[in-house]
Amino acid sequence: MSTEVQHAEPGFFRKYLWSTDHKIIAMQYLFTGMAMALIGGYFAYVFRMQLGFPNQHVPGYGIVTPGKYNALVTMHGSIMIFWVAMPVLIAAFGNFLIPLMVGCDDMAFPRINRLSYQIFLLSALVLLSSFLVKGGPFGGAWTAYPPLSASGAYNLTPIGATLWLLAVALEFVAFLLGGINFTVTAMNSRAPGMKMYDIPILIWMIILANIVFMASAGPLIAGAVMLLFDQTMSTGFYDPTRGGDPLLWQHLFWFFGHPEVYVVLLPAMGIVAEIIAVFARKKIFGYKTVLYTTWAVGFLSFVVWAHHQFVAGIDPRMANIFSITTLMISIPVTEMVFLYIATLYGGSIHLDTPMLWALAFIAEFMIGGVTGIFLGSSGTDIYLHDTYFLIAHFHYTFVPIAIIAVFAGLTFWYPKMFGRMLNETLGKIHFWGTVIPFNVIFIPLFITGIAGDQRRIYNYAQFAEQSRPWLQHLRTTSTIALLFMLAFQLVFLFNFFWSLRHGKTAGANPWRSTTLEWATLSPPPHGNFAEMPTVYRGPYEYGLAGRADDFLPQNVPDRAVGD
Amino acid sequence: MSASAKPISNTRSVTGIPTARLITWWVIASEIVIFGGLLASYIMHRIAHPEWAESASHTLTWAGALNTFVLLTSSLFAVLAHKAADAHDGPKAAKLLRLTALGGLIFLCIKGYEWTLDIREGFVLSSGGFWSFYYTLAGLHGLHVLAGMIILLIVAADAAKNQELQRVECIGLYWHFVDIVWIFLFPLLYIAR
Amino acid sequence: MTTEAHVQHPNYVKVWAILVALLIVSVLGSMSHIREVVLIAAFGVALVKAYMVAKNFMHVNVEKRWVPYLLIMCLLFVAILFAGVAPDVMKHSGLHWTKNPADQSVPSAAGAATKNE
Numbered sequence: 001m002s003t004e005v006q007h008a009e010p011g012f013f014r015k016y017l018w019s020t021d022h023k024i025i026a027m028q029y030l031f032t033g034m035a036m037a038l039i040g041g042y043f044a045y046v047f048r049m050q051l052g053f054p055n056q057h058v059p060g061y062g063i064v065t066p067g068k069y070n071a072l073v074t075m076h077g078s079i080m081i082f083w084v085a086m087p088v089l090i091a092a093f094g095n096f097l098i099p100l101m102v103g104c105d106d107m108a109f110p111r112i113n114r115l116s117y118q119i120f121l122l123s124a125l126v127l128l129s130s131f132l133v134k135g136g137p138f139g140g141a142w143t144a145y146p147p148l149s150a151s152g153a154y155n156l157t158p159i160g161a162t163l164w165l166l167a168v169a170l171e172f173v174a175f176l177l178g179g180i181n182f183t184v185t186a187m188n189s190r191a192p193g194m195k196m197y198d199i200p201i202l203i204w205m206i207i208l209a210n211i212v213f214m215a216s217a218g219p220l221i222a223g224a225v226m227l228l229f230d231q232t233m234s235t236g237f238y239d240p241t242r243g244g245d246p247l248l249w250q251h252l253f254w255f256f257g258h259p260e261v262y263v264v265l266l267p268a269m270g271i272v273a274e275i276i277a278v279f280a281r282k283k284i285f286g287y288k289t290v291l292y293t294t295w296a297v298g299f300l301s302f303v304v305w306a307h308h309q310f311v312a313g314i315d316p317r318m319a320n321i322f323s324i325t326t327l328m329i330s331i332p333v334t335e336m337v338f339l340y341i342a343t344l345y346g347g348s349i350h351l352d353t354p355m356l357w358a359l360a361f362i363a364e365f366m367i368g369g370v371t372g373i374f375l376g377s378s379g380t381d382i383y384l385h386d387t388y389f390l391i392a393h394f395h396y397t398f399v400p401i402a403i404i405a406v407f408a409g410l411t412f413w414y415p416k417m418f419g420r421m422l423n424e425t426l427g428k429i430h431f432w433g434t435v436i437p438f439n440v441i442f443i444p445l446f447i448t449g450i451a452g453d454q455r456r457i458y459n460y461a462q463f464a465e466q467s468r469p470w471l472q473h474l475r476t477t478s479t480i481a482l483l484f485m486l487a488f489q490l491v492f493l494f495n496f497f498w499s500l501r502h503g504k505t506a507g508a509n510p511w512r513s514t515t516l517e518w519a520t521l522s523p524p525p526h527g528n529f530a531e532m533p534t535v536y537r538g539p540y541e542y543g544l545a546g547r548a549d550d551f552l553p554q555n556v557p558d559r560a561v562g563d
Numbered sequence: 564m565s566a567s568a569k570p571i572s573n574t575r576s577v578t579g580i581p582t583a584r585l586i587t588w589w590v591i592a593s594e595i596v597i598f599g600g601l602l603a604s605y606i607m608h609r610i611a612h613p614e615w616a617e618s619a620s621h622t623l624t625w626a627g628a629l630n631t632f633v634l635l636t637s638s639l640f641a642v643l644a645h646k647a648a649d650a651h652d653g654p655k656a657a658k659l660l661r662l663t664a665l666g667g668l669i670f671l672c673i674k675g676y677e678w679t680l681d682i683r684e685g686f687v688l689s690s691g692g693f694w695s696f697y698y699t700l701a702g703l704h705g706l707h708v709l710a711g712m713i714i715l716l717i718v719a720a721d722a723a724k725n726q727e728l729q730r731v732e733c734i735g736l737y738w739h740f741v742d743i744v745w746i747f748l749f750p751l752l753y754i755a756r
Numbered sequence: 757m758t759t760e761a762h763v764q765h766p767n768y769v770k771v772w773a774i775l776v777a778l779l780i781v782s783v784l785g786s787m788s789h790i791r792e793v794v795l796i797a798a799f800g801v802a803l804v805k806a807y808m809v810a811k812n813f814m815h816v817n818v819e820k821r822w823v824p825y826l827l828i829m830c831l832l833f834v835a836i837l838f839a840g841v842a843p844d845v846m847k848h849s850g851l852h853w854t855k856n857p858a859d860q861s862v863p864s865a866a867g868a869a870t871k872n873e
Binding site for chain 2: 763765768769771772775776779782783786794797798799801802805806809810812813814819820823826827830831833834837838841842845846847848
């Protein structure tokens, strides 16, 4: 039974701005996320210029004052996590791929899908509006600890602080709605024959990420309401002189904040899984093990949060417990990486651009993970907390997640999304021009961090014992590397937009992949499939011997296989 | 938008649970953590501050008990509406859903009156730890009651025409959840001294 | 689109009557001067009422098994949150520290409650 919806070709508004089609909504999230990435990247440029060349006029900005520095780092962090990583990894890829990969025509609730984007867009606009208010955008760090975040007298950005909080709250509502829609679709709307273990890893990862988000965001929503009241209604939820406790916010924030990093990690690992299977022409090694370790990671992520608070004055016995759990969680994550490496072993490796990004993810993320051990142990964390070592660690995890895996996914699914191939040469130039400078930015910061450089300080010259002038060349190197990395993004932008019109036309399945999204046209039509597919096998049947093709798509019946 | 415009994805049911009810359970799951987080924060403060018992003694128990009765009764109407929908009697389900919404309205009116009395005594949101939590908890719950009322009326409008009857059970589930939250708020805010 | 009835409908009015009776018990119990009686009347009854609403009105026990498991898992996360946070928020002093403002807030919180700030 198919739903033949007869309607006239919709106008521009209905087709691109008011659509309920998951593919259009995916594009809306993607382009909004990319635009926010430009803004977040610009802010990083400005504050790194201040750090590399203190108190010099920054081209394209001006002089960075202490207040502006605080706002820049706050906005950079908030934007990159909430308005770039989450919308692109989860909402854009999830929206585009879930109905296609499970073999149905749209999300289970298309209008709720549209509403989710609209609320998300509103949240982005609320955040951007804070750039225009008196005092400017919020400057209390993306972690927004009270009393700094609760009192305008302290953070000097009272209106910005409330707008930031509202923007984050709206973003949470958008992702709760969207996430529930994704989960229901993946659970209920699968093609006939697609059993639980026939679902592509990426879909599992996005769904588990949504569940982790949903379970962890609740307490922070409660905490945000309390912070909002502290900011605007003279309550004292986080004020110890009035019966409250600032540590409560920290706990509520990190109870969400730590699962959040896995919320963005899981889709990134899912994208990498899909790509390495295709470009090693080999099925994922240990599909079920990957799944079970992911469930373990998801659950464990809820019991490690206070490792962000080792020096905040928490009960030391809690610090013991959280150290142990934090070190434990590295085990399933490492196991997943080993499974990916095992997938590559013995495979027929094709180093196309998507595969380069996927391999870079594995290598760079491992560095991030290994450096996390020093931070997860409460003893060493006492020294390393809030130094540049920490910043380098989380950029070695976040950049693979939000940038490397995103480029992997974009270069891989671009043909399906837009019906054109990206230019391979430009893709490789962009790849090396991003990955090499990325390492040159952050390796010096590991060194300065161990030497003692504290984060969130706009100018070390203000603090005699902090200034360590012999490290300035490292800070400057880091800044210059960032300039290179930003410059090479122009290559990507050019490739992306030029190929929309002038790229080689892509067929339905240019990468010769087995999953269902490649079983329809590029780009897929409204309704996705001319005839809804049926699934006959798992998603990674590659490397098959004795056949004309070395892969067997999920939707091809056994009878039709050439002998 | 008529029912015939539903995508195929909406009509499939690999889990055996219809999509509408499935999404309702997920909504309830996420709300458990939201209210749970706020309640946990309140409980740990309340236990740590025995002196808040003095403030707590000023809450109007009769209003809380009456509101509990109102919500329990409205939940009864909600589940009777589900029964009517199962019997394919859309107009009867609509009537019962509207009675449920009326219960929500009465709840909010009693709360409005109760808060007026509290405020006249000088107890406002910023009057101290207990009152901040009291208004925030009851206020968040009240917002959910209001949202529930609106959805009840929308579902009732369709049900009256014998359309989208599967939604009757779903909004009922949400409403029962809101009722359960109040079942715990009542002792926490009104009885425990 | 109509529902296929997936539940047996018990006598809902009877369930409602029991719930109201329990409400009366909890209000009467709260007026006692014995602390244990008040606590059981308040929270014990609340737990029973919540269970009855979940079972009889929401039909959680007739649903697929993973639904109540999911809901219980969410409650478990709230319990984990409480366990991890309470030692910091609830205690006012430890081996080597005291939370000075909290100690001093004993008179001020009670005083503030009767003032309109």
